[in-house]
Each structure stands twice: as C-alpha cells, then as structure tokens.
Amino acid sequence: MENFHLLFLVLSSSVFVLSYGFSKNLPTLSFDEGYSQLFGHNNLIVLKDGKSVHLSLDENTGSGFVSQDLYLHGFFSASIKLPADYTAGVVVAFYMSNGDIFEKNHDEIDFEFLGNIRGKEWRVQTNIYGNGSTNVGREERYGLWFDPSDDFHQYSILWTHTHIIFYVDDIAIREIKRTGSMGGDFPSKPMTLYATIWDASEWATNGGKYKVNYKYSPYVAEFSNFVLHGCTVDPIELSSFKCEATPKPNTIPTGVTPSQRTKMESFRKKHMQYSYCYDKIRYKSPPSECMINPKEAERLKKFDPVTFGGGRGSHHHHHHHAKRHRRSQSVSI
Template identity: 60%
Template sequence: MASSSSCPPPSPRLAHLLPVLVAAVVLLGRGGEARQPAPLHGVVRSMAFDEGYTQLFGSGNLALRREGKRVHLALDESTGSGFASQDLFLHGFFSAAVKLPADYAAGVVVAFYLSNADAYEKTHDELDFEFLGNVRGRDWRVQTNVYGNGSTGAGREERYDLPFDPTDDFHHYSILWTQHRIIFYVDETPIREVVRTEAMGAAFPSKPMSLYATIWDGSAWATLGGRYRANYKYAPFVAQFGDLVLEGCPVNPIDHSATAACGTPWYEPVAAALSAEQRAAMSAFRRGQMSYSYCHDRRRYPVALSECDTAALPRLFGPDGMKYGGDRRHRRGGRGHRSDVVM
C-alpha cells in the first residue's frame, strides 16, 4: 500500500486542455471503439495490472492478457475471481472497459466498485456498478448503488437497460468521485449524478476506498429474484477488463486522516462543470434506459430521500419504483452488504 498522503499536481497538459475538453459534446458511443468520457480523452493513462492492482481471490480464475493490460475474470463451479487496487483512495476517477460473458449468464454477477467494507464493517462506504446476468435471449442489466456510512438500507439504487449488447464489445464504465459530487459514466455519457447535500450527511461516501472488480455467483437473487440460477454447463463465465484507470488521491492506509494535502485535484472542476450537452445526454439516457429508481419507490420510501427530485420523470415509474412496461418482478433482502433491491 502506498504511504503517500498527497496527490500529484495536475499536469500542465491537462490544465491547458481542460476548458476545451469539458465543453466537448457527449454522445453515447455507438459502434466502433468504446471511448472514455470526453473530459478524459488523451489525458488519463490506463495502466497494466501490476502497476496498480493485486489479485483478491480466485486462484487460476484470474488471467492476464496483452502484457497485463487486459484481465480475464472467470467464474466456475469451484470459485469466482476478483482483483483490487493496491492503494486506498480518497476521491478520484476510476474506470475500466468491460466485456461481459455472452450466452446464458443467469445468476452471474460482475461488479466494478469502490468500497471500504474491509476496514469499516458496519459503517462502510460503497459506489457500485453491478452487472446482472440473464437467461439466453434476455439482456444483462446494470445497477448503480451509492452507500455511505453503512447506509445499505438506503442504498440509493438505480437500474438501467443498456442501449447496446455489453457482451458484444468493450464499453467503458467510470466513476468520478469528489468531495462534492459523484458521477457515473457509461462510455461518453454521464448517466447519474449525486450531489452532496447537508441533509445526506454521512450517507455521502466520504472515507477512503479501494477499487474492486469481481465475478461471482448471485443465483439466490440476481436473475428474477433467484428464479433462474447459474448453470455451470455454460461455465466458465468470463468477464474481460481493459483500459484500467486509477486517478485519485492515494492515502496512508494506517492513518486515513492524513489526506488534507490533496488540495483541489483536476477532477474537481471536471465534476463541477458538466456542459449543457452532457446534461441533455444524461437526461435522455435516464428517460430512455432507467428501469428502477429509488426516488420513485414509495414502498421503500414513503417519503422520498432528501436529494430526490420527485418532479423528474414521475409518470414513468410505478409506486414500487419500477418503470411502467418493464419487468416488475423483484425481491428484497438477503444480500449482505450489497444492494437490497433485486429485480
């Protein structure tokens, strides 16, 4: 683990390009090579596995390809697999290009997330992309979760139907986390923004976290509440990761408080300056692709949480938070510290 308590200063190249890059028009990538969010083109450097990561579990089910710049995570009857960042970070930009297992993938869960559950068992923070497999002929779904200070009971979950086949090619999934806001990206499109408010308090993730990527068996809940389970006749299930990016403030793993010297890193103004075009793209994605919204789930939250704009998209969702016309089967509970909304 790194013992540094400060972040490197923004590069001159980034300072020069930032005003132009932030103003770039953002559209969802369709076809061709998946691209990182527009403010980061040509600025953020991807790394080889050994430069910033370590194997978490899975023995031989983790394999490195292309000189360590691509990671294959496999799930078979014996085990899943996963890796984690070597450092803890307080804020930053975290990204990977991911290609999900094809064919029958019911019960399979692939996750790309930040967490500190190993250090804070009951008060952990977490930011997730969770990919939930499905039966043949039905699409994978992706869910984002925001947990702060152990708030898994109010996990602020959202779920989306992707407008592309995530098993056909690589697509970038990115988390930009600052002291004031969190932005989730799919390829070049910001799909979700969480702005810190006074009312959220410690429910806004604010403690150092590690970055994780895993594949595991979630048969008990992941596909239609456990109706369809992992079928190991189709194993191994392999998720591929590339374009690995860790851009953040590494902190001392012993004294987590020694982080004030990070100052104002480059990603703070990027997060605060979403353009009108980016916001329009985000609005279009949410209107067209979001299939569950915790802000509209009156069964879990008779009174919406403080940050929710209940005037946004109210006619699209039922009282259970599910989008009208979608698959409305769901189950709650039984997932440990992971999301408690399952559909």
Template identity: 50%
Template sequence: MASKSSSEAHTFSWLIMEQVLVLYLTNLQARAGFVSQNSYKYGFFSAAIKVPSGYTSGVVIAFYMSNAEMFPHAHDEIDFELLGHQRRREWILQTNIYGNGSVHTGREEKFRLWFDPTQQFHQYSIIWNHNHTVFLVDNVPIREVIYRQTTFTSYPLKPMSVYCTIWDGSEWATRGGKYPVNYNYAPFVTNLRDMELAGCSWDSKKGEAVCSNSGEGGASSLDPVGGQDFVKLSEEQNLGMQELRKRFMIYSYCKDKNRYKVLPPECRA
C-alpha cells in the same frame, strides 16, 4: 492491482492476456476479482469491460469502490453491477451508493443497455469527490448523486479501494432470484482493460490523502478531484444524462413508494 479474496475458501480464476484481465466464474464456490493496492479519497476510476455471452442468469459483474474491510460495520460503497440474464443481450446495469453502513436503505437505479455488452468493451467510470458522485458509461453520465449534508446523510466520505469482481448472485440478481446461475453454461468469462485510477491515494500511517494532481496554483480543470470538469456537470452533460435516463432507466429507488412509504430525504430534495 492485487488479487483479493473475500473468503479463504474461495478460489480465484483469472489471468492477464495482452493487457486484458480475464476473470472466470466456474462454480458456486469460485469467484474472481481484483482490488487496488491503494485506497483513495476522491478521484476518477474507470475500466473497460466486456461481459460473457450466452445464458448468464444470476451472474454479477461488479466494478465498485468499498471500504468494507476497513470499516466492517460502517462501510461506504459505490457500485456498478452488470446483472446477467437468460437471453444474451439483456444484461441490466445497476448502480448503487451508500455510506456509513446504510445498507438498509438501498439506493439502486437500473438501466437497460443501449448496446450489446458482450460484443465490445465499454467504459464504466466513477467520479467521486466532495461535491458529487457521477456514474458514466462510455464517458456519458447516467446518474449524479449530489452531496448535500442536510439531505444526503449517507454519502460516502471515507477512503475506499477499487474492486472488479465476477460472482454468483443467484439469490437476487436476475428477476429477484427467479433465474439462478446455471453452471452447465460455465465458465462465465469477463474481460477488463484500460483501467484508470486517478485521485488522492490514502496514506494510512498519516491518516491523510495524498493528492499529486493539485499544484500550488490550484487545481486544473482536468484535476480528477478538484478540477472544474470533474466537480460539476456541464449543461450539455446534464441534458444528455436526463435524456438517457428518460429512455433507458427502468428502476429508481426514489420512485419506489411500495418499498419506501416515506422516500429517503435526498429523493425529496
């Protein structure tokens, strides 16, 4: 992994302690983050994260994939975003996905967490392949986006890098910007470990993906790109996901008729 700034004016505050990456947000001009050295075209991407405790309104911790630097006007993105709150335990988990710069159509879904994310590490994972994108928390799927060319025209299909960041989202993150970051409570410290980036790395010179896990005999069930365990959820996983969504999902763009008079096509599929 390599550190990366979205602006030369930004300063980074991070260190590695006993295989744990520690990220600090200290003021409005500072943010911290990591980006993978490789880009990937499909795979399994995961990190264990422990978020700051205390007053964290406006703080955003993101584990996500993006190619905004390669395709600034038509970029793809797959997001986990943990949104801080004025109370210690009330972090909100937001997921989002879009392709080809379709940022005008927000595809957010938000969840209340069923655990205290400040006390222990929890695993946030993305499965991304030609069949679907799955968001998982502690290996339990919470959202599946199935790729259908006819109904999901903004599915991410271009190679992306993997990012971990902490930053100031005062304008929108907590109650629509009602509660901005209060730097009297800084520094805001988040910890990451157990990162796994498994998939087809992108060879920019050849313009093709290099997939080391698929042998001549075909993909094994554990192949993170084409394996059966990754391209389709089991019946048990589907049932568990639906139950979790019923209990903990608090917002879905597919149900927001005030925002979308005509729902996006994938919501009507």
C-alpha cells in the same frame, strides 16, 4: 505523506481503440502497477500485454482484483466486456468500498452488472452507501443502448466531496449531489477499487427465480483500460492532504457539462428501469435527497405499476449481504 498517484492501464491499441471523448487520451500503466489479485486464484488471468485481465466464474469460484492503494476522491474507470449467452445469476461488479476497514460503517460506490436469461439483456445497477447506511438503498437500474457482451465499453465513477457521477462511455447516466440532509450517507471515507465476478443466484434475476447454469461456464468478464486517478491515503493513519489542488489531466471530468446533462436526461428517459426515489412500496415518501421528476415518475409507473404506483403486489425487496467480496445490498425484481 502526500502521495498523488495517476495509475492507468489500457488495452493495447492494436486490439481496441477508445473512440470516446475524455476517455481517449489518458496516460496508462500496467495491471501490476495498480492492482492485486483479490480471490479466485486460477480464475484471474492477466494477458501477455500486462494490460488486460480476464475474470472468470465457474462452479468452484468467482474471481476479483483490488487496487493496491486506498483513495479519497478521484476518477476511476475501466473498459469492460461482459459474458455472453445465458448469464442469469451472474453478477459482475466494478465498485469502490472500504468494507474491509470499516466493517460496521463502510462506504461504497457501485456499478453492478446483472446477467439474464438468454434473449434478455444485461442490466446495469448503480448504488451508493455511506457510513454503513445499508438499510437505505439508493439503487437505480438501467438497460443499455448496446449489448455489453459484444464489445468493450468504458464505465467510470467520478467521486468528489460534493458529488458522485456515474458514466457509461462518455455519457453521464447518474449524478448524486451531496446534500445536508444525507449526512453521513454520502460516501466520505477512503476506499479501494474492486472488480469481481460472482454467483448471485439467490437474488440477481427475478428475485432468484433464475440461477447460474454452470453448463455455460466459465463465465468470463474482460477488463482493460483501467484508470485510477485519485488522492492516495495512508492505510494505517487513514489521512491525506487535500489533493484536489494537484494538477490533473484536462481529460478528467470535473462535473456534468450542459451537453452531458442533455444526454443524461435522454438516457434516463429511455433506459432507466428502477429508481429508489420512486419506489412507493419501499418508501412512503421519497428520501430527502430525491428530486422528483413528474415525467420520470409517470414513465416508471407505466414500466412497473406495482412498485411505482404504490398498488398492492408481490414485489419483494430483498436486502442481501453477500459473501466477503461483495458487501453490497440490492433490490430484486
């Protein structure tokens, strides 16, 4: 059955107005029309407007929610405001996964927000898996040009048959093009959209050096302005029609424009802190899909000569398989 859903959710304009380009004029629906609670019963609060959600982490549990529908390709987005102050060990995730359906060969597209000790900034990590390829991490990590705990910012994923683009506000920060050599490592099976907050003390900050300090809890991540625009898939048959031909709002991006590419290159030059493509400890030669940029290589080498220069050092890359609600793997630094 063909079923193309446009499910949207926006925080009321009296509280927060999106000021960025394509994110600004999207139609919206309430939280209940698009999502269900995943875990952490008392730690998920839907605000009175029905369009804003608080996820909290305390000593008892984290919390999370999940889209009611399964999607094959689309545009998925949320405005997120992260917890402030001391947040070491706290991870907020906004991601697509099918780990509950394909336990041995799941796909994933991740935004992970890694908390830090007081005075240090949150870091943002992006990653993808296809077909259970968790032994090949494709992480990149970035600083941001703003404090993500000060206000809401829009974080978006565009997923098509040929490419995946991560956006912060309206700036594309990473583009992954499907290549023949990647094979099944490119996410290609239907996924649901998740948002979670959880305790990742064992790896998230300096390889587990700094833990979650619950005297600062509850840690509250605020979500709003959700966009779910994709081709829905029957969860039993896992089949769908080609929905790409269905009309969609012209504000939904289809790829990186030339002006966005200029901004993306500028962002990466200023803010990228880690890229698997240049990790010489992890890979003797870069994975086949990597396009090596000599200037990027040189800048990262100055940032971290051990990892990106191939020298000897104590960097330990820890592949973790976390609790049920996070199947992602990450690199510790």
